[in-house]
Amino acid sequence: MAAPCVFWGTAVSYRLFLGGRVSLALRQGVWKAAAAELQILRLRHTTGVTAKKNVAALKRETYTVDFIKKQIEEFNIGKRHLANMMGEDPETFTQEDIDRAIAYLFPSGLFEKQARPIMKHPEQIFPKQRAIQWGEDGRPFHFLFYTGKQSYYSLMHEAYGKLLDVEKRQNQLQAKGLFSEKTKTKDLIGSRWLIKEELEEMLVEKLSDQDYAQFIRLLERLLTVECSAEEEEFVQRFRRSVTVQSRKQLIEPLQYDGQGMAFSTSEGKRKSAKAEAIVYEHGSGRIKVNGIDYLLYFPVTQDREQLMFPFHFLDRLGKHDVTCTVSGGGRSSQAGAIRLAMAKALCSFVTEEEVEWMRQAGLLTADPRVRERKKPGQEGARRKFTWKKR
Amino acid sequence: MKTSSVFEDPVISKSSNMMMKGRNKVLATSFMMQTLEAAAIKRNPYTIFHQALENCEPVIGLVPILRGGHLYQVPVLLADWRRHFLAMKWMITECTEKHWRMLMPERSLHELLEAFHNQGTMIKKYDMNKMTEAIHALAHYCWC
Numbered sequence: 001m002a003a004p005c006v007f008w009g010t011a012v013s014y015r016l017f018l019g020g021r022v023s024l025a026l027r028q029g030v031w032k033a034a035a036a037e038l039q040i041l042r043l044r045h046t047t048g049v050t051a052k053k054n055v056a057a058l059k060r061e062t063y064t065v066d067f068i069k070k071q072i073e074e075f076n077i078g079k080r081h082l083a084n085m086m087g088e089d090p091e092t093f094t095q096e097d098i099d100r101a102i103a104y105l106f107p108s109g110l111f112e113k114q115a116r117p118i119m120k121h122p123e124q125i126f127p128k129q130r131a132i133q134w135g136e137d138g139r140p141f142h143f144l145f146y147t148g149k150q151s152y153y154s155l156m157h158e159a160y161g162k163l164l165d166v167e168k169r170q171n172q173l174q175a176k177g178l179f180s181e182k183t184k185t186k187d188l189i190g191s192r193w194l195i196k197e198e199l200e201e202m203l204v205e206k207l208s209d210q211d212y213a214q215f216i217r218l219l220e221r222l223l224t225v226e227c228s229a230e231e232e233e234f235v236q237r238f239r240r241s242v243t244v245q246s247r248k249q250l251i252e253p254l255q256y257d258g259q260g261m262a263f264s265t266s267e268g269k270r271k272s273a274k275a276e277a278i279v280y281e282h283g284s285g286r287i288k289v290n291g292i293d294y295l296l297y298f299p300v301t302q303d304r305e306q307l308m309f310p311f312h313f314l315d316r317l318g319k320h321d322v323t324c325t326v327s328g329g330g331r332s333s334q335a336g337a338i339r340l341a342m343a344k345a346l347c348s349f350v351t352e353e354e355v356e357w358m359r360q361a362g363l364l365t366a367d368p369r370v371r372e373r374k375k376p377g378q379e380g381a382r383r384k385f386t387w388k389k390r
Numbered sequence: 391m392k393t394s395s396v397f398e399d400p401v402i403s404k405s406s407n408m409m410m411k412g413r414n415k416v417l418a419t420s421f422m423m424q425t426l427e428a429a430a431i432k433r434n435p436y437t438i439f440h441q442a443l444e445n446c447e448p449v450i451g452l453v454p455i456l457r458g459g460h461l462y463q464v465p466v467l468l469a470d471w472r473r474h475f476l477a478m479k480w481m482i483t484e485c486t487e488k489h490w491r492m493l494m495p496e497r498s499l500h501e502l503l504e505a506f507h508n509q510g511t512m513i514k515k516y517d518m519n520k521m522t523e524a525i526h527a528l529a530h531y532c533w534c
Binding site: 300301302305 | 397398415416419
């Protein structure tokens with residue numbers, strides 16, 4: 001927006017200059033000439049502007065600190081306006097409320113979620129950029145500027161410095177004789193190291209794979225050695241928590257029927273077969289499928305093995321009675337659907353550890369394999385037409 | 391989905407799948423079961439099956455490699471899955487092509503027992519003789 005203003009400014013000043021020099025009589029002609037000049041100027045300047053813009057577009061767009069500050073102020077003011085519009089308290093208006101309000105006020109039918117209108121804090125929209133690293137005389141502020149990756153190397157220095165401190169402390173303790181070999185088991189299970197992209201984002205610098213691997217090795221070395229609270233805090237900055245997969249499994253609640261017998265129901269799917277199984281707590285291992293005994297419904301051994309799998313895995317072969325309904329699919333997929341339904345229903349009779357074992361054995365995951373579609377230009381999903389040389 | 395039942399063996403199910411024709415798994419598994427039942431007279435049929443396949447496995451295979459416009463048959467050490475696959479494939483083709491007046495389970499039983507004792511057509515046919523000649527020729531062309 002700055003460049004057009006500039007060219008208008010020069011054009012106006014040029015026009016005034018022209019007008020000032022020539023007398024009144026020739027003013028009309030002057031104005032026409034000025035208008036013509038203006039047009040030429042405009043043309044010249046537009047071409048200049050477009051040429052300049054192309055060169056700038058090749059480099060990264062640099063946002064100044066003032067620009068971002070202004071954007072943040074505008075965002076805050078806009079947030080308050082939005083809160084007033086929606087009739088809510090502007091003090092307690094969170095980002096989720098903003099998203100909901102924008103989705104309500106600007107409904108968009110676009111499929112691409114990132115193309116829909118958003119209103120987020122400027123820090124999330126504009127990529128992080130580094131302030132200018134050198135002073136007026138051209139000398140850089142940081143002593144590692146000429147390495148190219150100043151923040152990465154300074155971080156490595158810091159980590160290594162901490163390691164040396166810890167070792168020095170240990171040597172001192174050993175010299176005094178107070179050294180006790182304690183191995184603390186830290187909670188490393190629920191967390192993972194930062195991935196390379198996250199580290200790059202944190203340091204606002206490009207890293208190579210070897211740099212990243214080196215850094216992680218250094219941190220792991222720090223962890224093995226006994227370190228104090230501040231060093232642990234330093235390491236924890238580079239760990240992210242991970243949701244434990246096993247706790248996501250929904251365990252069906254137990255229900256009780258008329259006679260006081262506990263049972264649980266659940267559903268299973270495989271290809272196009274859908275099954276619902278009711279597993280009773282006490283029984284003699286009878287399975288009824290659609291009212292028919294399983295031996296008659298599944299004459300093939302392979303299908304009966306599939307039904308047997310969950311019970312065999314938990315050593316509860318003859319202990320539960322099952323009634324199930326199944327529809328759709330073929331012989332094998334119906335067996336798979338019933339197996340999944342039974343396994344899910346069994347979860348409620350079994351300890352959490354055994355549920356975790358079942359999940360690892362693959363009993364509780366639905367088989368995602370579906371028939372692959374036929375593609376045009378090929379005879380089947382994968383088979384191509386016969387290749388003829390001519 | 392795979393079961394981990396006591397009665398299920400990955401090698402047996404793989405070879406019965408390879409024997410299958412026309413989506414008829416019932417027939418293929420019935421052949422396999424009959425073979426194993428007949429072999430179970432003296433000792434554990436699973437050990438016989440595994441041992442027979444191991445005896446049939448080739449160590450080196452000839453791989454056509456294109457170099458300088460010519461296709462050379464270079465001897466290359468085969469990977470595990472390739473060896474198992476070739477052994478099973480040869481076994482099944484032997485059984486189907488023999489044209490004996492015997493039913494499939496009997497034929498496959500015969501082949502299995504012969505391979506188990508390191509005799510028979512399987513071992514002779516796919517011996518290393520061809521391979522050794524190739525090795526002499528292209529030993530110094532080892533691009534593997």
